[in-house]
Amino acid sequence: MDISQARPVHLLVTDDDEDDRLLIKEAFEDGNIMNPVSYFSNGKELIEYLESEKKDPDRVSSISYLILLDLNMPVMGGIETLDILKKSEKFKKIPVVILTTSKTEEDILKSYDSGVNSYISKPVTFTGLVDVMKALQKFWLQFVEFPHGK
Numbered sequence: 404m405d406i407s408q409a410r411p412v413h414l415l416v417t418d419d420d421e422d423d424r425l426l427i428k429e430a431f432e433d434g435n436i437m438n439p440v441s442y443f444s445n446g447k448e449l450i451e452y453l454e455s456e457k458k459d460p461d462r463v464s465s466i467s468y469l470i471l472l473d474l475n476m477p478v479m480g481g482i483e484t485l486d487i488l489k490k491s492e493k494f495k496k497i498p499v500v501i502l503t504t505s506k507t508e509e510d511i512l513k514s515y516d517s518g519v520n521s522y523i524s525k526p527v528t529f530t531g532l533v534d535v536m537k538a539l540q541k542f543w544l545q546f547v548e549f550p551h552g553k
């Protein structure tokens with residue numbers, strides 16, 4: 404049995420780069436990650452989605468989320484999105500993984516100061532991205548316990 408299929412964890416990928424979203428989708432497929440995934444091009448779209456999901460308590464009560472969040476996006480960037488999520492009673496328990504090209508100490512510190520659960524620099528190769536997605540699956544979807552409906 405694939406544990407990722409047994410756990411109702413919905414992946415929310417927020418990245419403004421369409422090519423990166425496609426590569427992440429392909430990496431999920433190559434890594435045999437079967438969890439439901441929704442894609443957003445900026446933090447505003449992600450927050451709006453979460454707000455709309457909270458209006459349907461029957462659906463949300465059986466779902467846990469894991470957010471993969473890019474930093475540099477138009478409309479609403481990663482740090483602003485992270486600040487909103489972690490200051491919200493409704494969303495603060497949702498685990499957030501920053502997945503970005505930035506390796507700057509400033510971005511890493513800002514992310515952790517804002518409450519990110521982990522920070523990962525995007526690999527430069529597709530094989531590296533598949534490896535990261537497999538590691539994310541193993542850690543976040545097999546080992547970590549999630550609060551349901553959060």
